[in-house]
Each structure stands twice: as structure tokens, then as C-alpha cells.
Amino acid sequence: MPRAENADEEVRPAPERRRRPTADDRMLTFHSRLRERGLKSTGQRDDIARVFFELRRHISAEELYAEVKKVNPHVGYATIYRTLKLLKECDLLFERHFDEGQARYEVAGEHHHDHFICDRCGKIIEFENDDLERMQRAIAQKMGVLLTHHKMELYGLCADCRTRQ
Amino acid sequence: MPRAENADEEVRPAPERRRRPTADDRMLTFHSRLRERGLKSTGQRDDIARVFFELRRHISAEELYAEVKKVNPHVGYATIYRTLKLLKECDLLFERHFDEGQARYEVAGEHHHDHFICDRCGKIIEFENDDLERMQRAIAQKMGVLLTHHKMELYGLCADCRTRQ
DNA sequence: TTCCCTGCAAAAGTTTTGCACTACT
């Protein structure tokens, strides 16, 4: 394990350090958040939410639509978008805008992490680094601003594309 | 070695540390880049590029269109977009996608900086921090990726909105 | 039974493109 830079020790893949909620856990949360708001649970919402919770991360609306269609061919695009917005309001989803035209969505509620996006193959790698987080807070404090969220994205060639190049 | 506690000393407003090229300087560069590529200089391109170089940063295509119209009412949206793309290819412009629907454009070629965006008033504050840059490179190295560019955006309430709140 | 929810299609917002015409070099 290299130790020249102290960043080395701090960089680690984002995947869960404590138990990650299952799709079922998240469905229960979704239902209770809906109830809290006086909104209804419906077959479409459940289908969309379950597919979203079970699928790989950083999905686009288009991809989600295609996946949901496999389970429930009746669902329309409008309901996909409306449900994505709803999941966001329920704090169960993050909406991300990488350097593309369309938004990508990921399951919320895990430890904060940032992203590396491969310019060539589009692969998205998550990582986390506590020093980075601390430094951002320090910068915000110095500027006198109140931080609500932030975005830190690295772009380049992933290890695979780099060698294949 | 980056440390969060001394970030204070490193945070400074981004504005130029060495002489900033004038709009005229940039126009000359633009013309020579066009020539290199066998492309033509035209009245519309000059009008758009000059307005862009002289105007405030982080402009949207819509705002630029309105400004250019004042100088040359004949210019169409298509030419605005085509010229923005051209300026990008000439490395004279950065395209940014903050948390909005539309892209914003800024003059390229100055020292690298990052952005704070106010959630309330939309104000954009630039800042730079060398520790942050170093740390990003260290992270990239650790992940085995080749970095081409990155994006670091802080969102929240600016000092003004924070007190007015 | 009451609204909320859904699907469809149309609209909206941003950016790109086809085409005939214009104008640099």
C-alpha cells in the first residue's frame, strides 16, 4: 500500500460501510413517506420505485422507463418523471447532472460520495474522501456562505480505457 | 500536504493573478485559431465573440443572444450556438452545467477555479484552492485514472442571502 | 365518494440540423 501521499489512505471506494438498506426497506420507507404526505400508493409507483431501488445506480429516465416497461408495460413516461420527482421529495433519490444532456438518478441515503466519469466509456466510479469533505466545509466557512450541498466530479480516462487506448 | 485546517489561507477569490488578456487579445487569438483550421472570420462570429469576451461571465446562450441582438439584430440563435461550439473547440470557452436546465459559458484560459452557486439568488462566486487541486490529482492517481478535467461546485446560501434570510 | 393518480398527447425549453441563400478568402 503506497503511503507517499496521505490522500492514498483516505481514498476508498464508496460502497457501504454499514449495512445497506434493501430494496424492501426502501419500499417501506417510501410507503410511509407517502402516507405522511397524504399521498397514495399505487401499482405504478411501486413498480417504478422497486425497479429503481433494485437497479444499478446512475440510471437515466429513459433507461428506467425501459426497465419498468419490462415489469409493467402500461406505465407512461409522465408517470416515470412524476415518480422520480416524488422520490426526490421523499429524500430517497438524488438527481445528478453530469456532462450530458439528460439527468441521472441514484438512490439516496447512503454515505456521501463523489464521482469519477470516464470520458470514453461513460463508466461512473464512486469514491469518498473525508479530507475533501473537510476542506469543502473550510472553504465555505471562509467564504461566509452556508453550504447545502456540493458536487465534485472528476473526468478522464478510467484504468481500462487508459490501457486499451 | 493538504490539511483541512490550513485551507483558510489557501482560499482566495479567483480573479487574475497575472495580467488578464483583453477582449482584443482574445479576438486576435480567435482569428488565428480560425485561420489554423481553415475557417472563416465573419461579421457574425466577430460580433458574438466580442460580446462574449467583453461581457460578464457565466452567460447563458439566451442572454448572449439578447446581448448580441443589441449589436447586430440580424444574428440568429443557430449562429449563437454554432459560434459557442466553435469557441469551445478553439479552447476559448468553457461550457458549464450547473443545476439548471441550460448551459452557461465562460471565458477560458485563465487560472483554474471552482464555483459556489447561491441556491436563492443564483449568484456565482469563483474561488480557487491549490490544496483542493492537489488532492484531486492524488485521488485520481490512487484510482489509476487519467484526469482530463474536473468540476467542483458548492451550493448553498451566499453571505447576503444568509443574513437577509 | 372523493380526490389523487394515470396515460396520452401536446407543450415547453434548450439545442441541433436541413436547406437555400450569402459572403468570405
Added chain:
DNA sequence: AGTAGTGCAAAACTTTTGCAGGGAA
């Protein structure tokens, strides 16, 4: 003269919305 550039309008793409009908509580 020849080729790249322009304006307009239409298209493309992503996301939102109006509306009439359907379904959860």
C-alpha cells in the same frame, strides 16, 4: 469561383403539463 457560413424554420431531445378517465383510501 468555390466553399464555408448564415438565417429561418423545423426537428430533436428531455422534461412538464392539461385533461379526461380510472383507482386507492
